[in-house]
Amino acid sequence: MKILITGASGLIGQALTKQLNATGHTTVAAVRREPRRNDEVQWNPTTGEMSPSAFDGVDAVVHLAGAGIGDKRWTDAYKMEILQSRTLGTALLADTMASLDKKPSVFLSGSAIGIYGVRDDTELGEDAAIGTGFLADVCRDWEAASASASAAGIRTVLLRTGIVLSPKGGALKKQLPLFKLGLGGKFGNGKQWQSWISITDEVNAIIHLLTSNLSGAVNLTAPNAVTNSEFTRVLASVVSRPAILPIPSFGPKLLLGGELADALLFTGQRVVPNALVADGFHFAHPTLDVALRALLNK
Secondary structure (H helix, E strand, C coil): EEEEECCCHHHHHHHHHHHHHCCCCCCEEEECCCCCCCEEEEEEECCCCCHHHHHHCCCCEEEEEEECCCCCCHHHHHHHHHHHHHHHHHHHHHHHHHHCCCCCCCEEEEHHHHCCCCCCCEEEEECCCCCHHHHHHHHHHHHCCCCCHHHHCCCEEEEEEEEEEECCCCCHHHHHHHHHHHCCCCEECCCCCEEEHHHHHHHHHHHHHCCCCCCEEEEECCCCCCEEHHHHHHHHHHHHCCCCCCEHHHHHHHHCCHHHHHHHHHHHEEEHHHHHHHCCCCCCCCHHHHHHHCCCCC
């Protein structure tokens, strides 16, 4: 297959591109700057510019681009950037594909489990109602922006991704130095759920969905979510260090701002990947201990 990828330089995009190329597929990266190689095409979500020729010979599109949720404090301006970096790009891709005479057969469009809002202990499958709050609102609008692709007959999958574990980036990379020094700890009371997935399973699930018959929302999380307290215990055990002292909320809230700290650290969702499991997807890392030991070579 020939696969167009946005966000190809990100954590998931790099791993996905590497795996696809290694298994005989052809990948093309959508970039904002002038293309420098034959495997790049230009797009500009902000101005709505993308040539239909960017899709020449493309069988599938994987859309992963978007401003980082935890990269900056949530000022009103950055919250607008988070929203528009997702909705504008998604709509541009969907509308352009819908206008083509020869359309890609599948559109895998990024989303996130934040769409479910804060739901305490409730297990959340793909049929769960959309929640409330900033991230839920962003994800709702993000997914809605893909509608024209689906209406044009393109199989559209909404990738509701959880916390992606990789030592090369994301939350795990930030946590590892502290845990290796024995300074890691649970956030607050540690009862908040963390729905995670290893980078290996994230990439494999996306590749699985390229040729699956699934459409609509698909949860990309491991089948065994854990509380933050359990995550802390397992990570400390894997790196053979203690993790005794809890991290009170005032420090992260002072550093990140209250709304961002609550969204990323002190609340969560208990998400289950019902669609993937029913579709026969095999998780290489179904439990946290197995995932962390594989990722950290322990």
